[in-house]
Amino acid sequence: MASYRLIVNGEPRSIEAWDPAQPLLYALRNALGLHGVKFGCGLGQCGACTVLIDGAPARSCTTTIAQAAGKSVTTLEGLGSPERPHPVQAAFIAEQAAQCGYCTNGIVMTAVGLLARTPHPTAEQVKTALAGNLCRCGSHDRVVRAVLRAAAGAGS
Amino acid sequence: METRLYTRRAVLKGGALVVGFSFAGLPLASAQGVAQAGAAPGRTLDQRQVDAFLAVRRNGSVIVYSGKVDLGTGHRIAMRQMVAEELAIPVTRIELIEGDTALTPDQGSTAGSSGVTRGGVQLRQAAATAREALIARASTHLGRPAAELELADGYVRATGGSARISLGELVGDSAFDVPMNPKARLKDPGTYTVVGQPLPRPDIPAKLTGRYVYVHDFKLPGMMHARVVRPPAVAAQLLDYDAGSIAQIPGTQVVRIKDFLAIVSDDEWAAVRAARELKTRWSEAATLIGHTAVRAWARSGPFTNNEVLVNKGTTAALAGSAHALRAAYYWPVQSHASIGPSCAVADVQADHATIWSASQGTHRYQSAYAQMLGLPREKVHLIYLDGAGCYGMNGHDDAAADAVLLSRALKRPVRVQWTREDELGWDPKGPPQLLEISATLDAAGHIDAWETEMWLPTATANLAHVPLLAPQAAGMPQPVGESTGLIAQNGDPPYRAPNVKVHVHWIAQAPLRPSNIRAPGKVANCFAVESFVDELAAHAGVDPLEFRLRDLADPRGVEVLKKAAALIGWQPRSASESRRATQPVATGRGLAYVHYKNNENYVAIAMEVAVERSSGKISVKRVACAHDCGLMINPDNVRAQVEGCILQTISRTLYEETEFDRSRVTSVDWSSYRLLRFPDVPQLDIALIDRRHEPPLGAGEAATAPVAAALANAVFDATGARLREAPFTHERVRAALAQA
Ligand code: FES
Numbered sequence: 001m002a003s004y005r006l007i008v009n010g011e012p013r014s015i016e017a018w019d020p021a022q023p024l025l026y027a028l029r030n031a032l033g034l035h036g037v038k039f040g041c042g043l044g045q046c047g048a049c050t051v052l053i054d055g056a057p058a059r060s061c062t063t064t065i066a067q068a069a070g071k072s073v074t075t076l077e078g079l080g081s082p083e084r085p086h087p088v089q090a091a092f093i094a095e096q097a098a099q100c101g102y103c104t105n106g107i108v109m110t111a112v113g114l115l116a117r118t119p120h121p122t123a124e125q126v127k128t129a130l131a132g133n134l135c136r137c138g139s140h141d142r143v144v145r146a147v148l149r150a151a152a153g154a155g156s
Numbered sequence: 157m158e159t160r161l162y163t164r165r166a167v168l169k170g171g172a173l174v175v176g177f178s179f180a181g182l183p184l185a186s187a188q189g190v191a192q193a194g195a196a197p198g199r200t201l202d203q204r205q206v207d208a209f210l211a212v213r214r215n216g217s218v219i220v221y222s223g224k225v226d227l228g229t230g231h232r233i234a235m236r237q238m239v240a241e242e243l244a245i246p247v248t249r250i251e252l253i254e255g256d257t258a259l260t261p262d263q264g265s266t267a268g269s270s271g272v273t274r275g276g277v278q279l280r281q282a283a284a285t286a287r288e289a290l291i292a293r294a295s296t297h298l299g300r301p302a303a304e305l306e307l308a309d310g311y312v313r314a315t316g317g318s319a320r321i322s323l324g325e326l327v328g329d330s331a332f333d334v335p336m337n338p339k340a341r342l343k344d345p346g347t348y349t350v351v352g353q354p355l356p357r358p359d360i361p362a363k364l365t366g367r368y369v370y371v372h373d374f375k376l377p378g379m380m381h382a383r384v385v386r387p388p389a390v391a392a393q394l395l396d397y398d399a400g401s402i403a404q405i406p407g408t409q410v411v412r413i414k415d416f417l418a419i420v421s422d423d424e425w426a427a428v429r430a431a432r433e434l435k436t437r438w439s440e441a442a443t444l445i446g447h448t449a450v451r452a453w454a455r456s457g458p459f460t461n462n463e464v465l466v467n468k469g470t471t472a473a474l475a476g477s478a479h480a481l482r483a484a485y486y487w488p489v490q491s492h493a494s495i496g497p498s499c500a501v502a503d504v505q506a507d508h509a510t511i512w513s514a515s516q517g518t519h520r521y522q523s524a525y526a527q528m529l530g531l532p533r534e535k536v537h538l539i540y541l542d543g544a545g546c547y548g549m550n551g552h553d554d555a556a557a558d559a560v561l562l563s564r565a566l567k568r569p570v571r572v573q574w575t576r577e578d579e580l581g582w583d584p585k586g587p588p589q590l591l592e593i594s595a596t597l598d599a600a601g602h603i604d605a606w607e608t609e610m611w612l613p614t615a616t617a618n619l620a621h622v623p624l625l626a627p628q629a630a631g632m633p634q635p636v637g638e639s640t641g642l643i644a645q646n647g648d649p650p651y652r653a654p655n656v657k658v659h660v661h662w663i664a665q666a667p668l669r670p671s672n673i674r675a676p677g678k679v680a681n682c683f684a685v686e687s688f689v690d691e692l693a694a695h696a697g698v699d700p701l702e703f704r705l706r707d708l709a710d711p712r713g714v715e716v717l718k719k720a721a722a723l724i725g726w727q728p729r730s731a732s733e734s735r736r737a738t739q740p741v742a743t744g745r746g747l748a749y750v751h752y753k754n755n756e757n758y759v760a761i762a763m764e765v766a767v768e769r770s771s772g773k774i775s776v777k778r779v780a781c782a783h784d785c786g787l788m789i790n791p792d793n794v795r796a797q798v799e800g801c802i803l804q805t806i807s808r809t810l811y812e813e814t815e816f817d818r819s820r821v822t823s824v825d826w827s828s829y830r831l832l833r834f835p836d837v838p839q840l841d842i843a844l845i846d847r848r849h850e851p852p853l854g855a856g857e858a859a860t861a862p863v864a865a866a867l868a869n870a871v872f873d874a875t876g877a878r879l880r881e882a883p884f885t886h887e888r889v890r891a892a893l894a895q896a
């Protein structure tokens with residue numbers, strides 16, 4: 001067992017793993033109990049597992065624990081809580097921008113990454129940024145509205 | 157209906173047990189939840205009793221027991237609204253327990269858009285009956301005639317007086333003990349204050365902040381993680397495996413039961429790796445026909461029977477008519493394609509079992525697992541937890557069967573997580589459909605005779621449940637047959653036509669194990685019927701909207717068609733006027749209409765598309781939808797469902813086909829099974845028709861039905877090319893353009 005140190009949601013954490021190739025996804029969900037991050041494909045194709053690594057959206061299913069070591073990871077739980085949601089979370093709640101909500105983790109994390117780079121995106125830019133996030137329920141229209149709402153600062 | 161008492165011990169099993177959700181959508185776990193569930197001692201599941209559906213706690217809050225579940229569809233708020241309205245309490249004072257076989261009555265699977273229309277309506281009747289009982293009791297307590305009493309804000313109070321008594325004081329923690337009164341008077345919809353409001357869903361904040369417990373997130377002490385090792389071919393037998401091939405992976409264990417093979421471990425990643433790396437040998441198997449052969453195969457039989465569904469007037473003249481128009485339409489095998497692969501947790505003990513599942517039908521699958529375990533049905537307790545959206549029976553019930561087998565073998569709680577490949581490869585599939593339609597027009601260009609001939613996989617009568625993979629592989633007895641849902645509906649034109657025949661050749665076996673997929677059958681049937689209506693309109697040289705309206709009698713149908721046309725800015729023209737053959741990108745608009753199941757929702761959809769001639773790529777630019785589902789419990793939920801119906805069906809129409817060879821499904825990831833992506837999403841204009849004095853019809857399915865035809869008709873309007881086979885791939889579009 002090796003031990004990997006990383007910052008998760010602002011806290012230094014040390015994670016034991018027998019395999020340096022273990023995806024960050026399992027460390028977050030199981031070792032740390034942060035199950036906001038979702039397993040969707042394990043192939044880097046759907047975006048459900050997206051977290052922020054050093055502020056940029058990354059797929060935790062294809063990022064190994066060894067690659068994440070020494071980095072700062074933010075998960076959905078780290079953005080905000082039901083009582084004090086992050087502005088993007090608040091905008092999604094206001095727009096009721098989820099059906100089953102399984103894809104939503106990855107969409108929110110990708111949106112947070114987008115707004116950090118492009119604070120005032122157009123609807124087209126939002127769609128392009130989310131091109132790698134799949135949603136089967138068809139929440140897309142609300143999602144785009146929610147991201148634009150967050151960008152307009154009307155989320156909270 | 158059997159009556160069973162709730163036993164506290166059975167529910168306590170498992171420790172960190174979720175039995176309900178707080179209003180904020182956070183799971184009520186362990187002690188808190190159990191205490192609440194136990195708040196109504198001696199509760200019954202007999203649906204003739206109000207107590208099966210409702211309980212009142214001493215503090216006056218109400219517990220609703222719903223056999224129907226929220227599949228990401230908003231039932232959690234809608235059910236509360238229906239009860240809150242009748243009992244005159246705020247929705248925040250209602251807790252909801254759903255899909256728990258020990259606590260909730262068996263209201264049937266949450267399928268066929270039945271959540272509100274059947275489940276919710278039953279809860280509403282229970283609440284109306286409860287209101288009568290509360291008023292009768294209060295009348296005794298307060299010494300006032302019932303006619304002078306009303307419910308308001310958690311009290312029964314005298315109209316125009318100060319005397320009042322709270323619901324908690326009247327029945328708190330005890331049973332109503334009153335039979336359901338099907339005639340209990342419902343509130344006048346004209347006075348509704350809660351029903352009809354777009355109240356926010358209680359589960360959304362927890363889902364948005366990562367606090368929500370999906371079945372994928374549920375954990376028990378001592379729980380092991382499992383991955384099932386699937387055969388390389390459907391029906392292949394396991395010859396042997398080499399345990400040494402995974403010796404380098406710590407803490408894993410192989411479980412084999414005949415052809416059922418799985419890896420379990422305390423460490424999830426170890427189970428994942430071992431399942432990938434385990435060396436196995438399987439027998440050869442080539443029992444499938446391959447997806448490219450399905451269309452031709454459908455006509456070849458064997459058939460269980462031929463059934464005439466509609467027979468009006470006579471269509472005898474059609475067969476030999478030189479004037480008849482004919483066309484065949486094909487819809488392929490498709491996957492539910494849930495974004496989260498299925499998952500379940502089972503804890504099997506010697507004399508009972510508890511299973512946490514995202515099943516649409518927890519009650520229905522109770523007997524399946526009981527049979528696997530050799531236990532009486534009532535010793536198998538299923539508890540619903542949210543999964544990823546399923547849109548019909550995806551892999552959840554199979555994952556639960558996997559977990560049951562493994563927990564029994566290991567005597568430990570086991571969590572089975574399917575892989576992406578499992579889900580797209582092995583979920584039961586939406587069945588293929590082939591339709592051939594012929595019709596003649598009368599001298600004035602109206603439909604004279606119409607015949608629809610269908611080739612559809614049969615649904616086995618009285619099948620207990622869809623046969624499951626795990627017991628199949630383990631050589632356990634299973635029901636024999638197939639389930640597909642009511643896939644033959646809406647095969648007739650929804651317009652005036654004097655002579656109509658619809659008949660089905662029921663194919664004995666589907667090419668891959670089928671199950672119900674959203675709006676079973678209606679997506680393909682409406683695609684065929686409403687495309688063909690468009691072909692007839694073009695043939696008659698009549699504007700497609702006009703062609704429909706002039707023979708549509710039902711005013712609710714007329715209203716949605718006119719509304720959708722207005723939203724898209726419909727300009728009357730016959731199809732031949734619109735084609736601009738010279739432009740590299742052709743644009744056009746089309747529409748389609750359904751009266752869902754001929755007795756439910758009215759939906760019209762109009763679409764604007766652009767077709768790139770060189771590539772064959774279709775872009776949907778705009779979708780306008782007018783939707784009448786009777787009374788809307790929560791219009792924002794309805795809107796979300798309609799959005800989902802439209803976008804999901806655009807995806808199914810443009811991109812989706814489960815591909816398979818002679819041995820196995822080959823479209824097992826998101827590059828080989830493509831879904832609609834954000835940049836493909838069109839502008840949506842949705843009009844919801846307010847019909848508060850009509851019965852609620854639900855919104856989970858109907859708007860899927862007209863999508864494919866509206867799209868195909870818009871492509872025809874743009875290019876003159878007819879698309880009669882889904883998905884509308886670039887190759888098919890180019891081929892159709894070449895023929896246009
Ligand atoms: S789970 Fe990581 S991209 Fe799908």
Ligand code: FES
Pocket residue numbers: 098099100101102103104134135136137138139228495544545
């Ligand atoms: S909300 Fe269900 S997959 Fe996106």
